Amino acid sequence: MMNFSKTFEFRAEFFDIDSMGVMWHGNYVKYLEMARCRFLDSINYNYLDMKNDGFAMPIVKMDFKYIHPIFFNDCFSIQIKLLNYESFLTFEYIFFKGNKKLCIAHSSQVAVMIERRETCFVLPQPLVDKINLLKEKYE
Amino acid sequence: MMNFSKTFEFRAEFFDIDSMGVMWHGNYVKYLEMARCRFLDSINYNYLDMKNDGFAMPIVKMDFKYIHPIFFNDCFSIQIKLLNYESFLTFEYIFFKGNKKLCIAHSSQVAVMIERRETCFVLPQPLVDKINLLKEKYE
Amino acid sequence: MMNFSKTFEFRAEFFDIDSMGVMWHGNYVKYLEMARCRFLDSINYNYLDMKNDGFAMPIVKMDFKYIHPIFFNDCFSIQIKLLNYESFLTFEYIFFKGNKKLCIAHSSQVAVMIERRETCFVLPQPLVDKINLLKEKYE
Amino acid sequence: MMNFSKTFEFRAEFFDIDSMGVMWHGNYVKYLEMARCRFLDSINYNYLDMKNDGFAMPIVKMDFKYIHPIFFNDCFSIQIKLLNYESFLTFEYIFFKGNKKLCIAHSSQVAVMIERRETCFVLPQPLVDKINLLKEKYE
Numbered sequence: 347m348m349n350f351s352k353t354f355e356f357r358a359e360f361f362d363i364d365s366m367g368v369m370w371h372g373n374y375v376k377y378l379e380m381a382r383c384r385f386l387d388s389i390n391y392n393y394l395d396m397k398n399d400g401f402a403m404p405i406v407k408m409d410f411k412y413i414h415p416i417f418f419n420d421c422f423s424i425q426i427k428l429l430n431y432e433s434f435l436t437f438e439y440i441f442f443k444g445n446k447k448l449c450i451a452h453s454s455q456v457a458v459m460i461e462r463r464e465t466c467f468v469l470p471q472p473l474v475d476k477i478n479l480l481k482e483k484y485e
Numbered sequence: 486m487m488n489f490s491k492t493f494e495f496r497a498e499f500f501d502i503d504s505m506g507v508m509w510h511g512n513y514v515k516y517l518e519m520a521r522c523r524f525l526d527s528i529n530y531n532y533l534d535m536k537n538d539g540f541a542m543p544i545v546k547m548d549f550k551y552i553h554p555i556f557f558n559d560c561f562s563i564q565i566k567l568l569n570y571e572s573f574l575t576f577e578y579i580f581f582k583g584n585k586k587l588c589i590a591h592s593s594q595v596a597v598m599i600e601r602r603e604t605c606f607v608l609p610q611p612l613v614d615k616i617n618l619l620k621e622k623y624e
Numbered sequence: 625m626m627n628f629s630k631t632f633e634f635r636a637e638f639f640d641i642d643s644m645g646v647m648w649h650g651n652y653v654k655y656l657e658m659a660r661c662r663f664l665d666s667i668n669y670n671y672l673d674m675k676n677d678g679f680a681m682p683i684v685k686m687d688f689k690y691i692h693p694i695f696f697n698d699c700f701s702i703q704i705k706l707l708n709y710e711s712f713l714t715f716e717y718i719f720f721k722g723n724k725k726l727c728i729a730h731s732s733q734v735a736v737m738i739e740r741r742e743t744c745f746v747l748p749q750p751l752v753d754k755i756n757l758l759k760e761k762y763e
Numbered sequence: 764m765m766n767f768s769k770t771f772e773f774r775a776e777f778f779d780i781d782s783m784g785v786m787w788h789g790n791y792v793k794y795l796e797m798a799r800c801r802f803l804d805s806i807n808y809n810y811l812d813m814k815n816d817g818f819a820m821p822i823v824k825m826d827f828k829y830i831h832p833i834f835f836n837d838c839f840s841i842q843i844k845l846l847n848y849e850s851f852l853t854f855e856y857i858f859f860k861g862n863k864k865l866c867i868a869h870s871s872q873v874a875v876m877i878e879r880r881e882t883c884f885v886l887p888q889p890l891v892d893k894i895n896l897l898k899e900k901y902e
Contacts (some may be wrong), residue, residue, distance in 0.1 A: 353882070359657065360657055360661060360671060361503065361511060361653075361654055363502065364499065364500065364502065364503075366819050366821070368821070371825060372500060372789065372793060372796065374787030375639075375788070376637070376639055379637065379639055379789070381640055383638060383697075387743060392697065393531050393638060393696065393697075393828060394696065394705065404783070405788040405827075405829060406828070407826075407827065407828055407829070408788060408827045408829075409825065411824055411826075412823050418504060418672065419672060460783075464827070487703075489724055497802070497809060498793070498796065500792075500793055505680050505738075507682070510653070510686060512684040513780075514650030514653060515650060515778055517775065518650065518777055522777060522836075532777060532836075533835065541644050543644070543693070544649040544690060544707035546687075546688065546689055546690070547649060547687065547688045548686065548688070549687070551684050551686075557811065558800075580699070581698070611651070618666070638782070638787075639781065641782040642780065642782065643777070643780040643781065643784050643835060648777075665812065688857060760831055
């Protein structure tokens, strides 16, 4: 599969920081979602488009490996890479501060038909089409 | 109006605490909601019942006065008192640690018909009935 | 006092939205803090500078008036205005979507000497100096 | 190693629920921490005791597998099991609603000497002692 990634910039907010002076590990989940939403915006198929097409994409798997802490007011970037879009929509996320890797994470989502609350075996065609469109540009 | 209050116990979690070692002021809002939901559970008319009756109750006003900080693992109580249930459902919340007042807050909600997204001028009758039922017990 | 305000842009994230489809009222507190931190960055005296000078600025009062809801992916701005910087550092916040006012809020902070955990009667001189510097530019 | 587990009860709060009507996947992290803190309380060695002994225990790995959603006001339990306490303190968490498994998660922590910001190769002796004490009771 193609190496398909984008990078977005973020900043650690005061309310992200715990009593040990570093970003609380649970707050990283928010930044995954922000990176994922910006990625989907960039292919013109975000959660609102999905909803209009009748489905949602709940997270079914997620993992994190924390390497270096993030401090208050730190600027960091997330490189988000699409790893898979067959039955699962799977992303890898690498948090960087400069060239230093801070954290590596993954998420996998499935499509669910909203009305029937039924999981789909493959990703919805409109989403696959949008990704293929982008893929073509890269090749 | 009757003095109509209930008290619920809570504990400050690790993720509530900010880098200054005290509960982040924004996290108090969660405890207001927890106290309010337990209060509504206690009168047998919670958000699920409201939804079934076709309305929601968004917060339209909220204020806080912070007096003493809350630390990690602190046990504290919230005394929630119903101040008004005419056009607004208004509560007062006093956070205590023992007899020491930590914080005083207020919230006001209005009823909104979910389907029409229309604000109601008075609170829905089922909610008023439940409150009156409780009021009778007190008198 | 001078009319001293700045405006910052934000976007409602998926995790900000509650089950009624609007931004949960408690999540507005995060955006107040983001606006306040960007304001303090803009006068070159943020929380890190304060900490280096030995003090913190806990919130002692906060209020909100919610007018119109914020939806997923909505772009909105916050106009933050410095109202007072004598004993309290007081800000007003107006949330806008285009010209439409969505929410009005206020926060007041006092200075606390970190080492002695002692509240100061006036704001620390370095902060006052930075604000006066900015004030001169405006006049 | 011994099968060493405890179970704690929780309830899904209004602010945990996202716009799809289910607990937002990122909010599960809070419940992991609540279960872990209650576990450590139960062996009389919580984060405050650790801090007094000069170390902290940051999360270095975390993973989730989401099986069934959690809805507003749902009562659920977390069975937390200590899997390892050599170089890492590793827990497994199973979320249950009745007998139905909702989610399986894991976390791993290392010890860090707070003053030197130095990772320890083994867990601190006071923590190991507390766990062994409990282990003896089980055997």
